Amino acid sequence: MTYVESGVARIRxxxxxxxxxxxxxxVLGEGACxxxxxxxxxxxxQLVQAISELPDLGHGRPDVDLRHEGVTVRLITLTGDYYGMIEQDVELARQISAVARRLGIPADPSAVQxxxxxxxxxSGPDVVAFWRALLGYQDRAGSPEDLIDPHRRGAPFYFQQMDTPRPQRNRVHVDVWVPYDQAEARIAAALAxxxxxxTDAHAPSHWVLADPEGNEACVGAAGWTEVKPSRA
Structure with a gap:
């Protein structure tokens, strides 16, 4: 289902x-990569230059990471009340892929995360306020439990409400978003x-893993579901 708010047509x-x-x-988390x-x-x-010359980037202007070995492109839309994907991102993705093909540059979908x-x-608000100030982050539009880097460079922080103290279990963990068709291989590698x-109770949306000492991490695959990972 596509829905529109504040003049922006959002997509799943x-x-x-x-x-x-x-x-x-x-799609990884909220953005396409x-x-x-x-x-x-x-x-x-040359690829970045060609992308910059695409017409009508509009809301879908991409985040681009240029390195010696390759270029990562991420499509994410920020408005006053939204942080996610919109219909225009689909067309922009098509155009960027076409530019890369014209330049003879291959894509590797398995390399994104x-x-x-x-x-x-x-006490969520108190904890969030500390990390907001420490990191120089800002609230994510429409999601007060999330903090994001306003420059979209650092990892986002998500704050999950606890009902009771949990002294025998870690309270900080990492969520790793991988392509939906790479999740099982990444999990197998970690188990090996x-x-x-x-638990895999929420698969194929996400799996909860632990290292040999019990520190937890989640593998999330956002290709076909709407559920965030890591809510264990």
Missing amino acids: PQQFHESDGVEEWR AYFRTGSFTTGA TVQVTLDAL VGGRLV
Whole structure:
């Protein structure tokens, strides 16, 4: 279902993936990401230049990370009351992929991921205020339990409400968002080196894992569901 608020037509991750021409992209958390293997900084700069020349970027102007070996592009829309994906992101993703193909630059959907830090808190507002000030972050539009880097460089922080103290279990953990078609392989790799599966009750939305000493982490796959990871 597409819904409109404040003049912006929002879309869900599944809608994005079901669209034609975006097969090289993967939704991670709220945004769509693609990675293009350039092999050199010069080629990567050419790709970034070509993306900058696309017409009508509008709300969907991309975040671009240029490195020697490749370029990561992330599509996320920020308005006064929204932080997520919109219909225009689909068309922009198509255009960016077309530019890369024209330049002969291959995409690697398996190479994208995002990381989120989750803190459990008894007094959410007090804890959020501390981390907001310490990190220089800001509230995420429409989600007071989230803090985001206003420059979209650092990992977001999510604050999960606790009802009672939990002294024998960690209260900070990492959420790792991976492409929906890479989640099971990433989990298998973690289990193979001594990790354990805490629960897969919410799969294929997310899985809760723990390292050999019990520190927890979540693997989230946002391709086909709307549920955030890590709410264990």
